[in-house]
Amino acid sequence: QVQLVESGGGLVKPGGSLRLSCAASGFTFSDYYMSWIRQAPGKGLEWVSYISSSGSTIYYADSVKGRFTISRDNAKNSLYLQMNSLRAEDTAVYYCARSPPGLYYFDYWGQGTLVTVSS
C-alpha cells in the first residue's frame, strides 16, 4: 500500500536550518508529482512547494521562496525539503503529499513531521 513517511523535524533556533525527508513506498515514486504542505498549530493548510516527477518543474510559495529548496531522488524513492533562514512563522507540521502526474490534487499524505522554530 502507498506509504509516505516524513522525518527530520525538530526544534531549531531562528535563522537555523533543517532538512526534511519523505520516504515513499508502495508505488512508482518516479511517476508522481510531490508536494510539501504545512499546517501551523491550530491553523489551516498551506501549500509550500511542489516538484514534478522528473524534478524539472518546481514551485514555491512566496512565503518560503529563496529560503526553502525542494528536491527528490527517484532512485531512493525520497523527497526532501531543505529549509534555511528559518523563522518563527515557519513553525508547523510539514506533510509530504502525492499528486497523480499532471493533476492538481493530493491523493495520499504522510503523517507529518513537526518543525518548531524558537529560541
Add this chain to the structure above:
Amino acid sequence: QSALTQPASVSGSPGQSITISCTGTSSDVGSYNLVSWYQQHPGKAPKLMIYEVSKRPSGVSNRFSGSKSGNTASLTISGLQAEDEADYYCCSYAGSSTLGVFGGGTKLTVL
C-alpha cells in the same frame, strides 16, 4: 494568492445534510474545474474526499458530493454520521507557474 473563503464552522444532526462553501475568484475556482476537498480529523493527516469538483476517490462514501457554481465550490455531506465530525479544507488550482490555494478550513460538528 489569497486563501479561499470557507465558513469557520457548520453543524448538523445525525442523518441531516450539510453544505460547506468555498469561495474563490475568477483566477482560481471560477476558471478551473480543479477543486478538491480534504477531511482532517484531530491529530491526523488530511484525506482526499473529492477531486476535480465532483469526483469521489475509491473508498470514499457516496454521502460526500461536490459541485461548483461560478467562483464558489461546495461540499455536501448527506446522512450525517458522528464520524464525519472533522475539519474540511477546499483547494483550487490557480494557474500555471503558481501553487494552488487552500481554504481556511471549516469545522464540522455533528450535534
